[in-house]
Amino acid sequence: MPRIVIIGGSDAGTSAALRAREVDPGCEVTVVLADAFPSFSVCGIPFFISREVEDWRRLAHRSTAELAAAGLELMPETRAVALDIAGRRVTVSGRHGERALPFDRALVATGAVPVAPPIDGLRRPGVFFVRTMGDCLALDGFIEAHHPGRALILGGGYLGLEMADALARRGLEVAVLELGPTTMRSLDRPFAERLERELGRHGVTVRTGTRVTAIRSDGDGLAAIDADGGEHRGDLVLAVTGARPETALAEAAGLPLAQGGALAVDRRMRTPAPGILAAGDCARTWNALTADWSYQPLGTVAHKQGRVAGEILAGGDRVFAGALGTQVVKVFDRVAARTGLREDEARACGFTPVSHDSVADDHKAYYPQATPLTIRLVASRPDGRLLGAQMLGAYGAEIAKRIDVLATAIHHGATLPQIEDLDLSYTPPLGSPWDPVQSAAQALEARLRWD
Amino acid sequence: MPRIVIIGGSDAGTSAALRAREVDPGCEVTVVLADAFPSFSVCGIPFFISREVEDWRRLAHRSTAELAAAGLELMPETRAVALDIAGRRVTVSGRHGERALPFDRALVATGAVPVAPPIDGLRRPGVFFVRTMGDCLALDGFIEAHHPGRALILGGGYLGLEMADALARRGLEVAVLELGPTTMRSLDRPFAERLERELGRHGVTVRTGTRVTAIRSDGDGLAAIDADGGEHRGDLVLAVTGARPETALAEAAGLPLAQGGALAVDRRMRTPAPGILAAGDCARTWNALTADWSYQPLGTVAHKQGRVAGEILAGGDRVFAGALGTQVVKVFDRVAARTGLREDEARACGFTPVSHDSVADDHKAYYPQATPLTIRLVASRPDGRLLGAQMLGAYGAEIAKRIDVLATAIHHGATLPQIEDLDLSYTPPLGSPWDPVQSAAQALEARLRWD
Numbered sequence: 001m002p003r004i005v006i007i008g009g010s011d012a013g014t015s016a017a018l019r020a021r022e023v024d025p026g027c028e029v030t031v032v033l034a035d036a037f038p039s040f041s042v043c044g045i046p047f048f049i050s051r052e053v054e055d056w057r058r059l060a061h062r063s064t065a066e067l068a069a070a071g072l073e074l075m076p077e078t079r080a081v082a083l084d085i086a087g088r089r090v091t092v093s094g095r096h097g098e099r100a101l102p103f104d105r106a107l108v109a110t111g112a113v114p115v116a117p118p119i120d121g122l123r124r125p126g127v128f129f130v131r132t133m134g135d136c137l138a139l140d141g142f143i144e145a146h147h148p149g150r151a152l153i154l155g156g157g158y159l160g161l162e163m164a165d166a167l168a169r170r171g172l173e174v175a176v177l178e179l180g181p182t183t184m185r186s187l188d189r190p191f192a193e194r195l196e197r198e199l200g201r202h203g204v205t206v207r208t209g210t211r212v213t214a215i216r217s218d219g220d221g222l223a224a225i226d227a228d229g230g231e232h233r234g235d236l237v238l239a240v241t242g243a244r245p246e247t248a249l250a251e252a253a254g255l256p257l258a259q260g261g262a263l264a265v266d267r268r269m270r271t272p273a274p275g276i277l278a279a280g281d282c283a284r285t286w287n288a289l290t291a292d293w294s295y296q297p298l299g300t301v302a303h304k305q306g307r308v309a310g311e312i313l314a315g316g317d318r319v320f321a322g323a324l325g326t327q328v329v330k331v332f333d334r335v336a337a338r339t340g341l342r343e344d345e346a347r348a349c350g351f352t353p354v355s356h357d358s359v360a361d362d363h364k365a366y367y368p369q370a371t372p373l374t375i376r377l378v379a380s381r382p383d384g385r386l387l388g389a390q391m392l393g394a395y396g397a398e399i400a401k402r403i404d405v406l407a408t409a410i411h412h413g414a415t416l417p418q419i420e421d422l423d424l425s426y427t428p429p430l431g432s433p434w435d436p437v438q439s440a441a442q443a444l445e446a447r448l449r450w451d
Numbered sequence: 452m453p454r455i456v457i458i459g460g461s462d463a464g465t466s467a468a469l470r471a472r473e474v475d476p477g478c479e480v481t482v483v484l485a486d487a488f489p490s491f492s493v494c495g496i497p498f499f500i501s502r503e504v505e506d507w508r509r510l511a512h513r514s515t516a517e518l519a520a521a522g523l524e525l526m527p528e529t530r531a532v533a534l535d536i537a538g539r540r541v542t543v544s545g546r547h548g549e550r551a552l553p554f555d556r557a558l559v560a561t562g563a564v565p566v567a568p569p570i571d572g573l574r575r576p577g578v579f580f581v582r583t584m585g586d587c588l589a590l591d592g593f594i595e596a597h598h599p600g601r602a603l604i605l606g607g608g609y610l611g612l613e614m615a616d617a618l619a620r621r622g623l624e625v626a627v628l629e630l631g632p633t634t635m636r637s638l639d640r641p642f643a644e645r646l647e648r649e650l651g652r653h654g655v656t657v658r659t660g661t662r663v664t665a666i667r668s669d670g671d672g673l674a675a676i677d678a679d680g681g682e683h684r685g686d687l688v689l690a691v692t693g694a695r696p697e698t699a700l701a702e703a704a705g706l707p708l709a710q711g712g713a714l715a716v717d718r719r720m721r722t723p724a725p726g727i728l729a730a731g732d733c734a735r736t737w738n739a740l741t742a743d744w745s746y747q748p749l750g751t752v753a754h755k756q757g758r759v760a761g762e763i764l765a766g767g768d769r770v771f772a773g774a775l776g777t778q779v780v781k782v783f784d785r786v787a788a789r790t791g792l793r794e795d796e797a798r799a800c801g802f803t804p805v806s807h808d809s810v811a812d813d814h815k816a817y818y819p820q821a822t823p824l825t826i827r828l829v830a831s832r833p834d835g836r837l838l839g840a841q842m843l844g845a846y847g848a849e850i851a852k853r854i855d856v857l858a859t860a861i862h863h864g865a866t867l868p869q870i871e872d873l874d875l876s877y878t879p880p881l882g883s884p885w886d887p888v889q890s891a892a893q894a895l896e897a898r899l900r901w902d
Contacts, residue, residue, distance in 0.1 A: 011884065022897075044879045047818055058817035061884075288874070300877045303884040307871075321872030328876035337876050366509035367498055400881040401852030408856050408873055412863035420758075421772035422859055423739070425779035425788050426751045428495045430851040433462065433512075433754040446473075 002027045004313050005090050005101050007080040007249065008109030009033035010042065011299050012280025012306035014062065016107050019310025021071045027314050030073045030101060032080050032092050037133040038067055043299050045136040046159070049143075050166035056137065083108070083253035085273045105275040105313045108250045108263065109306065112243035112281035112297045117154070119239070121215035126222050127237045130163060139238070148235030149173060152224050154212055155241035156183025158329040161195060163238055164204045165331050175205040175232055177212055177224060179241075184336070186327060188343075188376060190357075191336055191392050198334040207232070243297050245282045259284045260295030267319045269309040277312060279305035288322025289340055289387065289410060290349045296323050326407045328400045335395050337403035340388030340410045343378050352381040356444040360436035362397035364428040371397050375440040377406075377416075384415040384448055386441070398430070402437050416445040453478045455764050456541050456552050458531040458700065459560030460484035461493065462750050463731025463757035465513065467558050470761025472522045478765055481524040481552055483531050483543050488584040489518055494750050496587045497610070500594075501617035507588065534559070534704035536724045556726040556764050559701045559714060560757065563694035563732035563748045568605070570690070572666035577673050578688045581614060590689070599686030600624060603675050605663055606692035607634025609780040612646060614689055615655045616782050626656040626683055628663055628675060630692075635787070637778060639794075639827060641808075642787055642843050649785040658683070694748050696733045710735045711746030718771045720760040728763060730756035739773025740791055740838065740861060741800045747774050777858045779851045786846050788854035791839030791861045794829050803832040807895040811887035813848035815879040822848050826891040828857075828867075835866040835899055837892070849881070853888050867896040 004020055006013045009031045017029045031038065037060070044059040053059065067074055078094030089100045114129040116122055126148075128139045142148070151167045153160050156178030164174045176183065176199065183206060184192040196206045211227040221235040245262040247255075255271050255278070258264035262284040269277045280302035287294045301323045311318040328337035346353035355378040361370040373393040379386050389406040391399050409419050419441040426433050434442070455471055457464045460482045468480045482489065488511070495510040504510065518525055529545030540551045565580040567573060577599075579590045593599070602618045604611050607629035615625045627634065627650065634657060635643040647657045662678040672686040696713040698706075706722050706729070709715035713735040720728045731753035738745045752774045762769040779788035797804035806829040812821040824844040830837050840857040842850050860870050870892040877884050885893070 041815060041817070041879065043877070043884075044815060044817055047879055052819055053817045298877075299884045300874065304872070304874075318868075321869070322874070324874040326874045326876045328878045328881055330878055330880050335881065339874070339876070364492060364495060366492070366495055366504045368503055395880075396847065398849045398852040400876045400878070401849040401856060404873070404875040404886065405852060405855045405859050407875055408859040408863075408865075411869075411873055412859075412865065414859075414863065417769075418772070418862075421755070422855070422862055423751065423755075423773070423775040423777045423790070424855040424858055425777045425790070425851045426494070426749075427779045427781055427851070428492065428498055429781050429846075430779055430786065433494075433750045435855065 002104040002315065003102060004029045004105050004107070005103040006031045006107045006109060007083070007090060008111055008280065009038040009074065010040065010109070010111050010280065011302035012309070013107065013109035014039040014067070015303045015306030016109065016279060016310035016313060017072050018070055019307045020314040023311050023314035023316045025071070029071065030075060032078050032090065033074060033076045034079050035132060035134055036076045038064060038074055038076065040133050042132065045130055046162035046166040048136060049140060049163065050169040052169070056133070080249055083249055085253050085276055105277070107309050107313060108255070108276065108278040108282060109280045110246040110249060110282045113246045114239065115242040115244050117239065117241045119154070119212055119214060122239055124215055124217050124222065126217065126235065127215055127239060130159060130238055130240050131243065142236060143170065146235065150221070150234040152177060152222070152232055152234035152237045154224065154237065154239045156206065156208070157240065157242060158184065158186070158327065160240045161199065161329060161331050163240060164199055168202055168204050173203070175207060175234070177210045177226070177232060178206065178208045179211050181208055183208065184329070187336055187338055187390055191390050194392055195331050195334060195336055198332050202332050243281065245295070247282055250278065250282070259293045262295045268312050269305055269320060270312065277309045279309040286320055286322040287325070289324055296325060298327065300326070324407055324410055326403060328403060330395055333395045334392065335397070335399040336390070336392045337399050338388070338390045339403050339407040340386070341378060342388055342390070346378055346380065346387045351387060353378050353387055354381055354444070354448055356447050358436070358440035358443045360432070360439050362393060362436065363430050364432055367428045373397055373399065373436050375436060377440050377444045379416055379444055379448060381448065384417065384445060386410050386414055386416060386419060402435070405437055416441045416448065420445070453555040453766065454553060455480045455556050455558070456554040457482045457558045457560060458534070458541060459562055459731065460489040460525065461491065461560070461562050461731065462753035463760070464558065464560035465490040465518065466754045466757030467560065467730060467761035467764060468523050469521055470758045471765040474762055474765035474767045476522070480522065481526060483529050483541065483552070484525060484527045485530050486583060486585055487527045489515060489525055489527065491584050493583065496581055497613035497617040499587060500591060500614065501620040503620070507584070507591070531700055534700055536704050536727055556728070558760050558764060559706070559727065559729040559733060560731045561697040561700060561733045564697045565690065566693040566695050568690065568692045570605070570663055570665060573690055575666055575668050575673065577668065577686065578666055578690060581610060581689055581691050582694065593687060594621065597686065601672070601685045603628060603673070603683055603685035603688045605675065605688065605690045607657065607659070608691065608693060609635065609637070609778065611691045612650065612780060612782050614691060615650055619653055619655050624654070626658060626685070628661045628677070628683060629657065629659045630662050632659055634659065638787055638789055638841055642841050645843055646782050646785060646787055649783050653783050694732065696746070698733055701729065701733070710744045713746045719763050719769070720756055720771060721763065728760045730760040737771055737773040738776070740775055747776060749778065751777070775858055775861055777854065779854060781846055784846045785843065786848070786850040787841070787843045788850050789839070789841045790854050790858040791837070792829060793839055793841070797829055797831065797838045802838060804829050804838055805832055805895070805899055807898050809887070809891035809894045811883070811890050813844060813887065814881050815883055818879045824848055824850065824887050826887060828891050828895045830867055830895055830899060832899065835868065835896060837861050837865055837867060837870060853886070856888055867892045867899070871896070
């Protein structure tokens with residue numbers, strides 16, 4: 001009866017715990033959870049803040065009762081303070097003081113923490129991070145108590161844009177301040193700019209190329225001061241400038257770091273220490289396309305790595321197939337998605353990429369409510385293998401699952417002709433005889449052939 | 452400068468013509484078209500009859516001007532009356548009498564015609580087929596002129612159900628009479644029955660196990676008499692009991708028939724006669740999953756076969772990868788889709804299949820308007836290769852593109868673990884960390900493993 005201790009009860013930790021019990025119902029699984037919110041969908045935070053979701057309790061992927069029914073022992077509001085690899089125990093500290101949990105195998109699933117940018121005043125009241133349910137409830141409580149009128153969002157990544165949407169829906173006047181030349185640097189500039197225009201249409205101000213150096217407060221709320229001396233006023237500030245792996249515990253235990261400061265693991269999520277695994281936002285991620293390590297702190301990846309880890313913890317075998325960098329974001333009525341590599345990323349990885357933009361309706365134009373999709377495909381020369389895709393269009397235009405068709409194709413190493421060959425579904429209200437992803441592949445293939 | 456004659460200007464013929472000109476802009480392409488509607492989306496007919504599409508002219512995939520601009524010579528309202536293979540010419544008959552078109556290569560793309568079931572009185576006024584734009588305009592004209600109150604639909608395939616939806620939207624009282632035990636025999640019974648309930652919710656009567664033997668007319672309209680002596684009254688009758696390949700011209704020219712009475716072709720769409728190709732609903736279809744020939748008269752297949760044929764006609768090379776039987780149908784607010792093989796089909800093809808039903812929300816339940824998807828997956832033992840999928844849920848739940856993710860996986864020979872491994876997109880309004888297609892694969896894999 002192997003004793004398994006899992007440090008962290010978010011996506012990776014919970015997935016691993018459930019999978020371990022599934023694979024070997026005899027194993028004893030304890031999940032050490034720093035806060036009181038096991039298995040919460042932190043990706044759902046913007047939708048609670050926007051009040052599209054009315055009750056934050058609904059953000060749980062699974063209830064505590066469901067986790068208990070699966071045979072997990074949950075230790076909420078308990079911090080792991082030391083991992084003793086040689087001694088096979090984790091020291092935890094919680095409501096009832098410190099105790100040691102002996103284990104046969106352990107998983108480090110400590111997640112990520114917000115990057116704290118070099119900005120003076122980030123700890124002032126009214127400045128919030130958005131990472132945990134605690135952060136979420138603190139922000140929500142502040143809004144309820146103080147009825148702020150204006151919000152400043154530092155950082156224009158997907159979380160920054162989702163929070164801009166959320167706070168604007170909640171009635172706040174919102175400005176996004178982004179250091180770089182565009183928001184959403186995981187997308188090419190024209191795609192990011194269209195999301196910015198969508199924000200603008202809904203009253204959100206986006207200021208790119210704006211390096212905030214300090215947050216000040218006075219009688220009229222908060223002010224973000226930028227490097228050019230500009231002042232941006234708000235009643236609350238969100239700092240959403242990215243995340244970095246939370247590895248303090250693992251580092252103190254002697255586990256080595258790798259890409260992006262994340263824990264070094266193999267594709268079975270094993271650290272170099274026997275029986276000690278790591279998964280989720282604290283661990284590095286195998287990229288299936290570049291066949292190399294990367295850092296991709298995303299819920300989808302955490303769930304998959306967690307499931308692999310759970311299998312290994314329970315004595316089974318499974319290899320993490322790797323991520324492709326697939327992502328989708330909804331900003332008001334627009335959806336943007338990507339998978340694989342952008343052209344610049346492909347070039348940096350040693351490919352000889354070529355890309356092409358196509359525009360096609362999501363379904364036959366004669367059927368009501370057809371909307372255009374913009375699709376940028378990247379393929380490698382001379383073999384025509386699909387390397388990446390970006391797509392943008394209206395909410396409701398099946399963009400998420402269209403990027404998934406392409407992610408599936410990339411996963412299998414498909415070439416452009418193979419994408420044209422796919423037998424995809426068609427009815428006029430939901431597509432075209434050639435789906436837009438196929439006409440995009442045809443257009444890029446023509447370019448590859450004739451260039 | 453090769454002279455190419457294409458007999459038929461619907462999906463396969465037009466695709467082939469355009470592709471031939473693309474591959475070799477020097478070739479001379481003549482398209483002989485029996486009616487006046489080149490490149491029309493006959494799949495769009497139900498949506499014009501329903502008046503969701505107001506102008507039938509919008510059903511053209513491409514306008515006559517666009518086809519001319521691509522360098523095609525169109526001969527509308529012209530019938531090919533003889534194909535002289537040895538003499539390399541097609542005799543056509545049109546407004547200006549008969550003439551011979553010499554060719555170097557020719558494509559037979561004569562499509563399909565409705566199956567005329569053994570029913571007495573099928574040629575009475577008020578009885579319509581639904582295959583061509585001529586049929587469509589005749590039906591529409593009848594409705595406009597006579598304001599029929601009741602429609603009988605003979606046949607509960609996807610066209611029968613789409614037309615039931617269409618005529619009900621147009622304000623008619625509709626009954627579907629189906630010979631077999633369920634409608635939509637391309638789906639398993641529980642899926643078909645849910646579409647029938649959807650029709651019922653919208654006032655459409657569905658009578659399965661009903662063999663109509665005669666159509667009679669009297670002062671009060673038409674009556675369909677069934678084999679049990681039952682009488683079903685209507686003011687118009689649609690006979691939509693399937694389609695068969697239109698091969699009269701090709702047979703007279705000596706070309707051999709194969710599966711389902713369709714023309715024998717290889718995967719380059721070549722008939723046994725040198726330089727004579729066939730594509731679309733008149734030709735047989737390679738099934739990529741069973742690696743065998745079949746008959747699949749669908750627009751998606753016709754477009755793909757046409758494109759391959761166009762490449763070959765122009766002197767290029769391309770092989771038809773094969774169809775998987777992917778289909779989607781929208782009936783009022785429900786969408787049902789399939790790809791690959793049902794369990795019974797898989798067994799008949801020599802596989803040892805196992806199937807499992809899963810239900811999962813289309814996106815996170817906490818985000819508004821989540822709706823359940825029912826997914827039935829079929830995999831082979833013992834290798835766990837995905838063989839087929841059926842899916843049913845609400846319109847708007849991205850079902851078409853989810854079946855396409857699975858069609859893409861099947862195309863590449865994916866196993867269930869490989870589907871779980873896919874890096875699919877996620878944001879709470881548009882999915883789950885494990886997409887429903889992945890949780891369905893997990894559930895079936897568990898069954899495979901433990902059965």
